[in-house]
Every structure is written in structure tokens, then in C-alpha cells.
Amino acid sequence: MSVKVRDSLSGGLVEVGGDGRVGIYVCGPTVYNHIHIGNVRGHLFWDVAVRFLRSRGYRVKFVWNITDIDDKIINRANQEGVSWKEIVRRYTDSFHERLRLLGIGMPDAEPRATEHIPEMISLIEELIRRGHAYPAPNGDVYYAVETFPRYGALSKQRLEEMKVTERGQTGHKRNPLDFTLWKASKPGEPSWGSPWGDGRPGWHIECSAMVEKHLPEGADIHGGGSDIRFPHHENELAQSCGAHPERTFVRAWAHHGMVRMAAEKMAKSVGNVVDAKEATLRHGRDAIRMWLLQSHYSQPIDYxxxxxxxxxxxxxxxxxxxxxxxxxxxxxxxxxxxxxxxxxxxxxxxxxxxxxxxxxxxxxxxxxxxxxxxxxxxxxxxxxxxxxxxxxxxxxxxGFDAGEERISEVDGVRIRHTGEPPEAVLRRVARREHSRRRREWSEADRLREELLREGWTIEDTSAGPVLSRR
Incomplete structure (x- = not known):
């Protein structure tokens, strides 16, 4: 039996895995800051999707990328007076730490943009050869959106309507909507050699190059947030299909909804973010999984x-x-x-x-x-x-922790729990239970809050306290 995925491009259900294989590519983080709980949604959902597919015998190749060169990374490095590589190392480690806290597994491949510069240059050269891209006098290279008749199909926009909302300087662009494939280097910035001079790749070209390298037969599913459907995924589609119209790039596009706080999208630029580590320590990985999985991935969700x-x-x-x-x-x-x-x-x-x-x-x-x-x-x-x-x-x-429940008897109190809590924690739970029995509510509340700050929750039941790790 196959699996059906709602394709953002066609709007219909697309079957994948008919031959027993599923290739999945998901846009990963730009590593310039700690990931927040909104960033986690896609990674946790695809972790579950991959677990399901493998449990049903599918051979899955799962890939997500790391954007390790970007204006945000360079700006952060300049602000802190450190190298851009130090920023990348720090926040890639932070990203992995937060995934581990949430029990999210690693992909089969985690390619980095800077490891794929030759593939990006080759792709840009092919786009120029086919008339879809052009070098500018200053060393930049742009994609000419008017050369790709389907541009706007993924985001359901018409080219004429996009032009109305375009703002800012057009520079050497032939059309204000043309987007950057290669950026000419600026003093003090990292750069790589290319046929158009020293520079670095634009954001959009990296995913096109990495999908082609790591999933050469095309991605059965390409995932990402609904916020990058345009322009990022729209531009990926134009690049890959423009350079290689004879190949299948993506069979189904799947976009997850945004996490909102107080009805506003959670985003670093807005400032309404909760660090994924803080949220996990506060609520526990199982609570976060339950919260995210009880809503369909395609819908927005409130935090x-x-x-x-x-x-x-x-x-x-x-x-x-x-x-x-x-x-x-x-x-x-x-x-x-x-x-x-x-x-x-x-x-x-x-x-x-x-x-x-x-x-x-x-x-x-x-x-x-x-x-x-x-x-x-x-x-x-x-x-x-x-x-x-x-x-x-x-x-x-x-991905829930279904560990076997145990019972420990401490100071005459039967405490139900999983794992092996420290003896000091069990003794405080017993002390709290004795306080409750004596109706010393303030002391019971104090002990409960103390344990809560250390990552433990207690539920009072007729059979005695139940201790859980958050």
C-alpha cells in the first residue's frame, strides 16, 4: 500500500512510496541563533512521518540541510567579534542539543551549504546556458523569473500581481522580481571563487543543488514551513525545473502551518519566541509531542x-x-x-x-x-x-516515552513513576504526601514547586502520588 500526501502545488493527494522507497527533503535551520519552539514543529513532524514509513517497511532516504552561510550568520559574527565559523559551530551544536531533548532523530544526511559550492556553481552555469539566468556587471548572478512560465504556481500568485508589491532597489536586475543566485563578495565577508568572480551563493540555490545531489531521482516529498512556500520554494522549483526540465524535482510539496503566540506568528524577527530548550524543560518532551501531533501538520497552531x-x-x-x-x-x-x-x-x-x-x-x-x-x-x-x-x-x-511504570515505597508512601528517580526526589515526594495528609497545604505546595523547578511533576491520585519527568 502507498502513502498519500496533500501536494501544495496541485492541491490534490499524491501517492508516494509505490516502489517501496521514499525520498524526503526538508529545509533545515539557518544556524545563527537557538531554535525556538516554532522551528521545532517541522522537525518533530517529519521525525514521526519517517518513523511511520520505516515501521511499514519503506526504505526511506531522509535529508535536511544546514544553511551555514547567510547574511544573518555574518551579521551575528560581526556583532560578537567572532568568526562566522564559530557562530555556525555554536548554533549547529545548539540545534542538535534541542533535537535530542525532544527525542527527534537525525536524518540520513545533513548537508551544509558550504560543502556544495561546486554543485551550486554548476547549476547556475546550466541556468545561464538555458537562458534562465544572467550575470550582472558587479559579479552578481540573477534568475530571470519571466523566463519560467510557471513561476508563481506553487504560491498561487500571478507574476503581474507580484510586481505590484515589489519594493526596494532593483540594482542590476532586469525585473524587480528576479532573485539572486550568486552574490559578489564584499570586503571582510567569506567568499568562494566562481566564473563570475569571488562571492557566495544565494539562499535559494543551495536547496536545489542539495536535493539533486542527495536525491538524484527527485524528492518524493519536499517539506518546509508555509512561510517559505514563497519565495524560497517557489524559487527552488523555478531553478531546478529550469535547469533540468527533463527530470522530476519534487513529487509532492508538504508545508506545515506556523506556530502562533497570541494569534501572531512566532518568529525571531517579531521577538515573541520561546527557546525550544526552555519549552522542553518547562513542559516535557511528551507534552510538546502531544501538542504538536494533535493538530494536523498543515494547520497553524497556538502556543x-x-x-x-x-x-x-x-x-x-x-x-x-x-x-x-x-x-x-x-x-x-x-x-x-x-x-x-x-x-x-x-x-x-x-x-x-x-x-x-x-x-x-x-x-x-x-x-x-x-x-x-x-x-x-x-x-x-x-x-x-x-x-x-x-x-x-x-x-x-x-515518539512518546512509554517506559514501564514502577512503584517505590518510601517512608510509608507508595510512589508510582517511570525510570529511576534519585532517592532525594522520591523522599521529597513522600514528605509532600505526608504534608498533604496533615493538611499542611503551604508546605505541600512549596515542595511541589521545588520539584517542578527541577523538572518533576506530581499528580495526586487515590492510589498515591504519581511522579513524572517533564
């Missing part, structure tokens, strides 16, 4: 501490239901039915444009069915082996 706290609680409920049946060794008729329905719904949802909200709804429905049975007949908790296996597999594909 707030209140929303993330709600998602953390709902995720903990789901995982607790799973852990209640995690020691099951036999399967009842109900277990087999719930497991079968879950697998069928999950597979159908993910094959239809990676519908993670429906996939998670199927998980909650299955867990809820088991939970109602266990509540009415506690002995049935050991009769859900088939559902346990189905949930374990699906939780793994979605």
Missing part, C-alpha cells in the same frame, strides 16, 4: 503555557492507561478487538496525509476502552496483551 499544561496532563493519562495493562500476558476478546481497531485506524490515518490527530484519537479510544473495563473489573488488567503490543508499537512511532 501557551496553559495549552501545554493541558497536553501534559492528557498525555500522562494516556500513558498511565497503557502502563496499567503493560504487564498483561493474556488477551481477552475485548483486547483483540481494541487492538485490531487501533492498528487499522492508525494505519489508515497515517497513510492519508499523515493524519496524526486521528492517529492519536484512535490511541485514546483504545486506551479508554481498556480503562473502563479495568475500572469495572480490576482483575482484567492482565488480559490486554494484544492491545499492549499495539499501543507500545504506536507510541514508539509517535
Amino acid at each position: 501557551s503555557d496553559e495549552i501545554l499544561e493541558e497536553k501534559r496532563r492528557s498525555c500522562e493519562r494516556l500513558l498511565r492507561l497503557y502502563r496499567e495493562i503493560s504487564r498483561s500476558e493474556t488477551s481477552s476478546v475485548l483486547s483483540d478487538r481494541l487492538a485490531g481497531e487501533l492498528r487499522e485506524r492508525f494505519d489508515a490515518a497515517m497513510r492519508e496525509d499523515f493524519n496524526t490527530p486521528e492517529a492519536i484519537a484512535a490511541l485514546f479510544d483504545a486506551a479508554g476502552g481498556a480503562g473502563r473495563e479495568v475500572s469495572s473489573r480490576p482483575a482484567s488488567a492482565g488480559e490486554f496483551a494484544s492491545l499492549k503490543e499495539a499501543m507500545r508499537e504506536i507510541l514508539g512511532v509517535l
Whole structure:
């Protein structure tokens, strides 16, 4: 069976993976600052999509790039009085650290722009040869958008309408909309040799060159944020199809919606950003996954501490239901039915444009069915082996931490938890529980806040406290 992806270019569903192979290219970060929680959305979603495809036997080649030369990088280096390479090293390391915190895996290839200068020069030369690009007297090279009749098709804009909104200096451009393929070097900036003089590549050309090198048969799926559909992806399409009209560049374009804060797009330029590391330490990786995956990737999504706290609680409920049946060794008729329905719904949802909200709804429905049975007949908790296996597999594909729940008895208090919390943490949880029993609410609240600052959350239940790592 194939997977269908909603293509931003045609608007229809496009089948990919019919031959068992899927090539995915996603636009990665420009490494001049720490990534914020809005930047994380695409990487987390594609992490899940790749996990699903591989779980179904597809041979996936997953690529995202690092933009390691750009005006923003140079400006940051000049502000700090360090080399541009130091900025790249620092923020590439920061990017990787934040991915690890969120449990996001690395791609099969992570090419950097500066490693592909020869490929970009070759592509620009081909565009000039075919009449799609022209060198300017100052050493810049531009793409002539009027030579590509389909320009604007991806962003659903007409060339005449784009001209109306064009602002700024046109310089040596023949048309104000023509975009830069090669920038002539300026004093003090990094540069590379080229047929047009020393300089560096424009932003758009790097992805065209890297898709062609790392996915030579074309990308089955090209992902990125809706904010770069125009001009970045529009320009990629014009470049690659202009240089090699006989090749398939991309079979399906998939754009994820923006993360908003107070109804405004989260962006460094606006200043309304939350560092991805800070958000993860504050709310926990599972809460962030639940928040992002319960909305379809193509839709915008709102961020707030209140929303993330709600998602953390709902995720903990789901995982607790799973852990209640995690020691099951036999399967009842109900277990087999719930497991079968879950697998069928999950597979159908993910094959239809990676519908993670429906996939998670199927998980909650299955867990809820088991939970109602266990509540009415506690002995049935050991009769859900088939559902346990189905949930374990699906939780793994979605990237949730479904570790086995344990019980520690400390100072007469039974504490439920996963992993191995430090003894000092368990003792404070026990002290808090004793404070609650004595109705010393201020002391109980103080201990709860203290643990919260250290990354631990406590949920009070009739069976005792439940400790979770955020």
C-alpha cells in the first residue's frame, strides 16, 4: 500500500512510496541563533512521518540541510567579534542539543551549504546556458523569473500581481522580481571563487543543488514551513525545473502551518519566541509531542503555557492507561478487538496525509476502552496483551516515552513513576504526601514547586502520588 500526501502545488493527494522507497527533503535551520519552539514543529513532524514509513517497511532516504552561510550568520559574527565559523559551530551544536531533548532523530544526511559550492556553481552555469539566468556587471548572478512560465504556481500568485508589491532597489536586475543566485563578495565577508568572480551563493540555490545531489531521482516529498512556500520554494522549483526540465524535482510539496503566540506568528524577527530548550524543560518532551501531533501538520497552531499544561496532563493519562495493562500476558476478546481497531485506524490515518490527530484519537479510544473495563473489573488488567503490543508499537512511532511504570515505597508512601528517580526526589515526594495528609497545604505546595523547578511533576491520585519527568 502507498502513502498519500496533500501536494501544495496541485492541491490534490499524491501517492508516494509505490516502489517501496521514499525520498524526503526538508529545509533545515539557518544556524545563527537557538531554535525556538516554532522551528521545532517541522522537525518533530517529519521525525514521526519517517518513523511511520520505516515501521511499514519503506526504505526511506531522509535529508535536511544546514544553511551555514547567510547574511544573518555574518551579521551575528560581526556583532560578537567572532568568526562566522564559530557562530555556525555554536548554533549547529545548539540545534542538535534541542533535537535530542525532544527525542527527534537525525536524518540520513545533513548537508551544509558550504560543502556544495561546486554543485551550486554548476547549476547556475546550466541556468545561464538555458537562458534562465544572467550575470550582472558587479559579479552578481540573477534568475530571470519571466523566463519560467510557471513561476508563481506553487504560491498561487500571478507574476503581474507580484510586481505590484515589489519594493526596494532593483540594482542590476532586469525585473524587480528576479532573485539572486550568486552574490559578489564584499570586503571582510567569506567568499568562494566562481566564473563570475569571488562571492557566495544565494539562499535559494543551495536547496536545489542539495536535493539533486542527495536525491538524484527527485524528492518524493519536499517539506518546509508555509512561510517559505514563497519565495524560497517557489524559487527552488523555478531553478531546478529550469535547469533540468527533463527530470522530476519534487513529487509532492508538504508545508506545515506556523506556530502562533497570541494569534501572531512566532518568529525571531517579531521577538515573541520561546527557546525550544526552555519549552522542553518547562513542559516535557511528551507534552510538546502531544501538542504538536494533535493538530494536523498543515494547520497553524497556538502556543501557551496553559495549552501545554493541558497536553501534559492528557498525555500522562494516556500513558498511565497503557502502563496499567503493560504487564498483561493474556488477551481477552475485548483486547483483540481494541487492538485490531487501533492498528487499522492508525494505519489508515497515517497513510492519508499523515493524519496524526486521528492517529492519536484512535490511541485514546483504545486506551479508554481498556480503562473502563479495568475500572469495572480490576482483575482484567492482565488480559490486554494484544492491545499492549499495539499501543507500545504506536507510541514508539509517535515518539512518546512509554517506559514501564514502577512503584517505590518510601517512608510509608507508595510512589508510582517511570525510570529511576534519585532517592532525594522520591523522599521529597513522600514528605509532600505526608504534608498533604496533615493538611499542611503551604508546605505541600512549596515542595511541589521545588520539584517542578527541577523538572518533576506530581499528580495526586487515590492510589498515591504519581511522579513524572517533564
